[in-house]
Every structure is written in structure tokens, then in C-alpha cells.
Amino acid sequence: MAEAAGVSLATVDRVLNTRPGVRKATIEKVRQAVESLNYQPDVFAAGLAKKSAYRLHFLIPNGPNAFMEDLTREAKAHAVSMSGARMQVHVEPIDAFDGHRVTGTLAILDKSVCDGVAVVAPAFPEVRAAIDRLQDRGVPVVTLVSDHPVSERQHFVGIDNMAAGRTAGRLLGRFLPKHPAKIGLIAGSLGLRDHADRFAGLREVIETEYPHLQLLKVREGRDDNERNEDLIRKLLAEHPDLAGVYNIGAGNRGAISALTESGRAKDIVFVGHELTPYTRQALQSEIMDAVIAQDPGHEIRSAIRILKALCDGVPIIDDQERIGIDIFLKDNLPTEA
Incomplete structure (x- = not known):
């Protein structure tokens, strides 16, 4: 890196660690x-001498949600792989639809048991x-996947869900015919910030750029496969001219089952x-678009x-922490691991 920048190793060290004494042009x-x-x-190396361990708690929804299962699996894998880097990662299952229970879990945490908390936070x-109380007790909190921007949380880790909803609106608008058509909507709950933001983004694009498309009332299935299967069946029965479906949250397996069954x-x-x-298979079989x-x-x-x-009081590298939005069609699916 020093060679690429045409500077000394000491200068690179000062810039990377935000130390003074370096000109703006050199930075x-x-x-x-x-x-x-x-x-x-390596964000871990600098802190090894500062403390014996970093105790991080991840509060992630449980239940039959394939994405949250992936998130939990990744957190548990890092709990194992980072133990040598003095990282203790604990995963606590929560019910994202029960605000009081999530509150109770946050209430029992303090600096005696953890140094930082990441939570999928219902709104x-x-x-x-x-x-806010956990922040006041000196424990930094970041929201994960679903934000709570009016809280005192210190950072949000996740995609821009308004942009994700606008993306869904653009895809539906381009894929559907130019004549009037109905779009059925399913969410886990609009009480979840990520779902509410996606719906707002979708509505913005459809209403301004595809006004011939009608958005039906959002039906909430709590990200449950059986509930979503039932909701799709009812949508199909009530709207024989249904042209599109947007599932804002999880529970795709149930929606896929109902659409397949309908013919x-x-x-x-x-x-x-x-x-x-499940969504990979649905793309391959052209049930999902x-x-x-x-x-x-x-x-x-x-x-x-x-x-x-x-915890260390060092800068966050925003470009490194930006979470991207991917769009997958049948034609660009990544190779299975």
C-alpha cells in the first residue's frame, strides 16, 4: 500500500489510524x-492489548424464517472462528413481533455481561x-437488518430498505403489462421498520411511475409460511385477475406453495x-421472477x-460497512456453496 501511494510505511500507519501530522493530499x-x-x-489486531475479550450479544429473531436462520448461523460460526481473537459472540433468540419480550431481553443486559449489542429491532x-437505556448504561447498540432510527442506537447494519422497496416496484412495473393490473402485498408486519420502509419505497415508485397498477391492501402474515400460504390462497380467490405478488418480508415458502398449487x-x-x-428453486422453476x-x-x-x-473508540470505515442490494433472476444465480 505504501508503494502504491508513494509514501512511507509510517505515513500509511498514521493515515489508517487517523493520527495527526499528515497533509490532506497525502491522506x-x-x-x-x-x-x-x-x-x-484487521480491526481486531489493534484491540488485543486493550482488554481480555470483547463480549458481543446478537439478538436475532427465531422461528421458521430462512434468512434469520442464515443470520443466526453466520453469527454462531463467527462465535467459533473468532474465539482466538478474543471475541465472544453470544446469540440470543428473540420474537421480533413481541416488543415487550425484546424489551425484557435488552433490560437485563449491562456492562457486567456484554460490551456491545446488535439487535434486529422491531419498531x-x-x-x-x-x-436508549442500554446506551445510557454504557453498552453500545447497533441495529441489524431492521432499523430503529429514532432510538439512540449508534449505527445501523443493513440495506437501504426504502431503496429495496423501490427496486421491487421497478421490477414489478417493468415485468407487468402496461394495462391496469392488481398487485397483492404480503408483509410480516408493517410494525417492522424494514417492512414499512420497503412498502413505502414500493408505493412511491408504483404511484408515481406506474399509476395503472393497483396496490392491494397489505396483508400481514408474521413471516410465517402457513399464514402466508393461506393469505395467497385468499388473494387468488378474491382477485381472479391478480397479476403480481410482492412478499415484503419472509415466509416465501408458503407463498410459493400456494401459487404452485393454484396452477x-x-x-x-x-x-x-x-x-x-426455497427462493432459489422457485426462481429456477419460474414461480418467482x-x-x-x-x-x-x-x-x-x-x-x-x-x-x-x-468499544475501542476508533472510526468506523463507512465504505467497508455499506451493505449492498443484490437482485437475482433465474439467469444470474450464484453457484451453490
């Missing part, structure tokens, strides 16, 4: 070298208050979220890096 040279080499600093006022799957444009074994996805591994790694940076 810019080092930053350009960082970008060109795709350098990712209930009691959860906001619990996050109308290939006549309906279906857009959903997260690449799982597009999947908007985020990388759970990146999100867990990012949350760990950010919490450690907050």
Missing part, C-alpha cells in the same frame, strides 16, 4: 491506494426506550426477498467490526 493518496487494493484492515416505542404461478409476477434454498437479497455474512461481520470499533 487522499493513501485512501486511493486503499480503494485500488481493496484493503480491509415499538418500548424497544426504542430499552435501546397460476407462471401467469403471476412474483417478487420477494432473500436468496434461500426476481429475488432482492442482502448478504447475512457481510452483515454479521460488519456488526462485529462496528461494535469493536465503538
